[in-house]
Amino acid sequence: GESVGLHLPTLSVQEGDNSIINCAYSNSASDYFIWYKQESGKGPQFIIDIRSNMDKRQGQRVTVLLNKTVKHLSLQIAATQPGDSAVYFCAATRGAGGTSYGKLTFGQGTILTVHP
Amino acid sequence: SAVISQKPSRDICQRGTSLTIQCQVDSQVTMMFWYRQQPGQSLTLIATANQGSEATYESGFVIDKFPISRPNLTFSTLTVSNMSPEDSSIYLCSVGQGGTQPQHFGDGTRLSIL
Numbered sequence: 001g002e003s004v005g006l007h008l009p010t011l012s013v014q015e016g017d018n019s020i021i022n023c024a025y026s027n028s029a030s031d032y033f034i035w036y037k038q039e040s041g042k043g044p045q046f047i048i049d050i051r052s053n054m055d056k057r058q059g060q061r062v063t064v065l066l067n068k069t070v071k072h073l074s075l076q077i078a079a080t081q082p083g084d085s086a087v088y089f090c091a092a093t094r095g096a097g098g099t100s101y102g103k104l105t106f107g108q109g110t111i112l113t114v115h116p
Numbered sequence: 117s118a119v120i121s122q123k124p125s126r127d128i129c130q131r132g133t134s135l136t137i138q139c140q141v142d143s144q145v146t147m148m149f150w151y152r153q154q155p156g157q158s159l160t161l162i163a164t165a166n167q168g169s170e171a172t173y174e175s176g177f178v179i180d181k182f183p184i185s186r187p188n189l190t191f192s193t194l195t196v197s198n199m200s201p202e203d204s205s206i207y208l209c210s211v212g213q214g215g216t217q218p219q220h221f222g223d224g225t226r227l228s229i230l
Contacts, residue, residue: 032216043208043221046117051216089158095216102147102214106159
């Protein structure tokens, strides 16, 4: 089955720094990956996604990198702000069908704390 | 993205009782899922709520404990039956159109069992 894990459970940065959150996945059949941000008392909020036919995707202040060779993805947040403080989860799934179609497997989560 | 409403947002229940959680979406969606998030932990998929048929449960979760309904494309319920303190968790509903489209989550139901 799929397992998705994170290398660092906590990350503390200064405001304005760039943040990098890492994630490893085990199922080479995973072909769609999502990063979520979860603030206290809220459900996970979609940040950015990437399909397995891409290595990099950029959003507003965020970039996701995918390395299928080593089954690793990362989330980079530029110019981190105090409002970015939250728990960040990666999730993996198969978007192309099969019994795991649509089912997300989540990583442990990284607590990002941004100090003013 | 779809607006997802979960009710109740939180509850405190006595052991041995059951609670039904509702998930309402403001548009028709192909797929609906139920997840559990234990305190300080990640999310674990409980089941896929299938419209018009029985839910598909993940390993470790059974229908007798977590009966699920999905009468239409915008609504689902999850019941937590015969609750014990170990069921104290956040229960989250998510929706998606499948494929390489992101799932979106409600804000969850925070459940405490005494």
